Amino acid sequence: MPAKEKVMSLSFLPSSYFLRSHLSLDKILDVLPPDTTNHITVFVNHEKRLVGKDKVLNQLLLEIDLLTKKGIAVALNNEVISKAKWEVTELNPNDNITVIHATQGG
Numbered sequence: 891m892p893a894k895e896k897v898m899s900l901s902f903l904p905s906s907y908f909l910r911s912h913l914s915l916d917k918i919l920d921v922l923p924p925d926t927t928n929h930i931t932v933f934v935n936h937e938k939r940l941v942g943k944d945k946v947l948n949q950l951l952l953e954i955d956l957l958t959k960k961g962i963a964v965a966l967n968n969e970v971i972s973k974a975k976w977e978v979t980e981l982n983p984n985d986n987i988t989v990i991h992a993t994q995g996g
Contacts, residue, residue, distance in 0.1 A: 928942060928943055929941060929942060929943060930942075930943055930981065930982065930983040930984075931983060931984060932950070932981055932982075932983070932984065932985045932986075932987060933984070933985070933986045933987065934950070934954065934987045934989065935987070935988060935989055936986075941953070941981060944980075945980075945981050946976070946977060946978060946979055946980055946981065947964065947966065947971060947975075947976045947977075947979040947980075947981065947987070948976040948977045948979075950981060950987070951964070951976065951989070954989075956989060956991075957976075959991065961991055961992035961993070962989060962990070962991055962992075963989075963990045963992070964976065964987065964988070964989055964990075965987070965988040965990075966979060966985060966986070966987055967985060967986050968986070968988075
């Protein structure tokens with residue numbers, strides 16, 4: 891049974907089923923979709939990410955370990971955001987964030 895069907899079928903099972911079953915709570919939680927009530931979807935360099943609804947840009951960059959890196963440029967929906975505004979730039983559903991890390995080479 892695909893995971894999506896398992897999730898649907900779990901909602902109809904009585905709670906006593908889980909006490910009798912061999913399914914651990916961890917296994918049950920593995921098939922449940924993530925809680926999206928307090929999260930939004932954004933895209934970082936074209937990769938889908940769930941972030942907290944009230945996150946600002948610098949919190950996201952901290953979460954992905956880029957806030958303290960030097961040579962970082964960030965664009966939000968194709969508009970470059972200055973580092974001074976990272977702390978106040980709120981994230982919205984389906985925002986496209988592009989992070990560029992400058993490197994030296996030759």
